[in-house]
Amino acid sequence: MAGLGRVKEISGLGLRVRGLIRAANGLSVSSQSHSQSSSALEMETEAEKRMKRTQVLECKGERQANDIKIADGKKKSSEILESEAAMMDQVKRVRGVEAEANFAKAEESAMAKHIKSLIQVSKRICCFLWGLSIRTLLQSINPFLYLQLGM
Secondary structure, eight states: OHHHHHHHHHHHHHHHHHHHHHHHHHSOTTTSOHHHHHHHHHHHHHHHHHHHHHHHHHHHHHHHHHHHHHHHHHHHHHHHHHHHHHHHHHHHHHHHHHHHHHHHHHHHHHHHHHHHHHHHHHHHHHHHHHHHHHHHHHHHHOHHHHHHHTO
C-alpha cells in the first residue's frame, strides 16, 4: 500500500509541474530580460525532468500494484489447492473406512458359514459316537441279543 501512496504523491507533484510549465510557456521571451528568459527555460527544463520522473514512478507503482494482485491471486490459488487436497484426503479416509467395513462383513459372513459347517460336522460326530456307545453298551449287556438284532 505504501507504493500506491507514493504514486499519489508523485501524481500531485506532476500536476504542480504542469502548472509551472504552463506558467513558463505563458511568459513571452521577447518582453522579458535575458535573465528572466533563461530562468524560465531552466524552470521548464526542470519541470520536464520532474514530469518524466513522475511518469517513471507512476509506471513503477502500477507494476508494483500488478505484482501485488498477481501475488494475491497465487496465494488464493494455493489456498484453494490446499483445500481441495484436504477434501481428497478426507474422501480417501472415508473410502478406506468403507472398505474395511465391507471386508469385516465378508469376514463375518465367512466365519458364520464356517461355524455352521463345524456345528453340522459335530452333530454328525455326536450322533455317530452316541450310536457307537449304544452298540457297545448292548454288546456288553447281552452279546447274544446283539447278534439276534443283527447289529
